[in-house]
Amino acid sequence: MRLLVTGGSGYLGGELLRRAPDAVGTAYTGSGDVRLDVRDAAAVARIVESVRPDAVIHTAYARHGDGAWETNVAGARNVALAAAAAGARLVHLSTDVVFAGDAGRPYVEDDPPHPVTGYGRAKAEAEAAVRAAAPGAAVVRTSLVYGGPSPSPHERAVLAAAGGVLDMAFFTDEIRCPVHVCDLAEAVLELVGLAYAGPLHVAGGDAVSRHEFARLVAGAAGHDPDRLRGARSSELPERRPLDCRLDCGRARTLLRTRLRGVREVLQGPSRSTRHSPSALV
Numbered sequence: 001m002r003l004l005v006t007g008g009s010g011y012l013g014g015e016l017l018r019r020a021p022d023a024v025g026t027a028y029t030g031s032g033d034v035r036l037d038v039r040d041a042a043a044v045a046r047i048v049e050s051v052r053p054d055a056v057i058h059t060a061y062a063r064h065g066d067g068a069w070e071t072n073v074a075g076a077r078n079v080a081l082a083a084a085a086a087g088a089r090l091v092h093l094s095t096d097v098v099f100a101g102d103a104g105r106p107y108v109e110d111d112p113p114h115p116v117t118g119y120g121r122a123k124a125e126a127e128a129a130v131r132a133a134a135p136g137a138a139v140v141r142t143s144l145v146y147g148g149p150s151p152s153p154h155e156r157a158v159l160a161a162a163g164g165v166l167d168m169a170f171f172t173d174e175i176r177c178p179v180h181v182c183d184l185a186e187a188v189l190e191l192v193g194l195a196y197a198g199p200l201h202v203a204g205g206d207a208v209s210r211h212e213f214a215r216l217v218a219g220a221a222g223h224d225p226d227r228l229r230g231a232r233s234s235e236l237p238e239r240r241p242l243d244c245r246l247d248c249g250r251a252r253t254l255l256r257t258r259l260r261g262v263r264e265v266l267q268g269p270s271r272s273t274r275h276s277p278s279a280l281v
């Protein structure tokens with residue numbers, strides 16, 4: 001199977017390439033096999049034509065910045081159109097914050113997106129563009145990703161705060177289902193081989209606040225979790241999605257990959273070696 005991974009220089013893309021070393025990965029500013037700006041439709045088409053992939057996993061995105069909307073929306077559309085033209089299977093990565101976080105229950109795949117942030121709006125628009133261009137694509141909505149060989153941005157902030165080099169508080173009222181990057185990568189690779197189309201919720205089995213997540217990460221790295229301050233997101237002037245729990249029942253039925261909860265990974269007896277304090281600090 002020939003596999004093309006956009007965003008191969010990124011956190012999830014890097015894990016996908018470690019697990020599928022024959023795949024071609026793209027990079028934008030970082031290092032990788034192939035340099036690609038997904039906003040450039042002709043460049044996307046050229047790469048897909050030259051790699052001739054059986055499947056494309058689209059992880060590339062931009063969280064912030066001037067080009068973020070175009071990268072997330074036009075980029076996703078360009079990749080989906082090129083994959084569809086080549087007859088390649090597409091797995092597109094999306095996020096739990098396509099939801100407003102005010103349902104008071106875990107979101108299921110059939111819930112309509114209702115984003116309340118610019119990033120959420122871009123990712124919801126990207127989902128629609130992907131589904132229009134490539135109706136057979138799987139759209140994986142996931143949550144906070146952690147657990148790679150080097151700390152994710154979420155983990156880096158926690159470790160800096162726990163180490164006393166960053167003054168930061170963690171929200172006690174924003175609920176997420178953090179997912180270990182190995183579980184997510186494995187699930188995505190499994191999904192490549194299935195014919196599943198449409199949104200699929202793929203996140204960790206424990207719903208925790210960002211503050212609890214921070215405490216777990218700090219504790220697993222040997223820091224004192226009590227150093228981490230909590231704060232309430234709902235007291236900020238701008239609206240942020242609060243409770244973005246994802247119901248992953250469909251993924252549990254469909255996939256062999258077990259989506260472990262963050263408490264199990266970071267506190268359980270079989271704690272991953274990727275979480276030894278030396279790997280995190």
Ligand SMILES: NC(=O)c1ccc[n+]([C@@H]2O[C@H](COP(=O)([O-])OP(=O)(O)OC[C@H]3O[C@@H](n4cnc5c(N)ncnc54)[C@H](OP(=O)(O)O)[C@@H]3O)[C@@H](O)[C@H]2O)c1
Nearest residue numbers: 007009010011012028029030037038060061093143144145
């Ligand atoms: N991380 C999370 O907690 C989280 C949570 C929910 C959903 N997701 C979703 O999961 C996916 C992967 O996230 P991640 O954390 O692995 O991302 P990441 O580490 O931030 O990596 C982003 C990747 O996108 C590439 N990129 C940025 N702009 C580009 C452009 N214009 N053209 C081509 N490539 C570009 C970057 O390339 P360079 O580094 O080479 O510049 C990098 O490889 C995203 O779709 C995201 O929405 C992530």
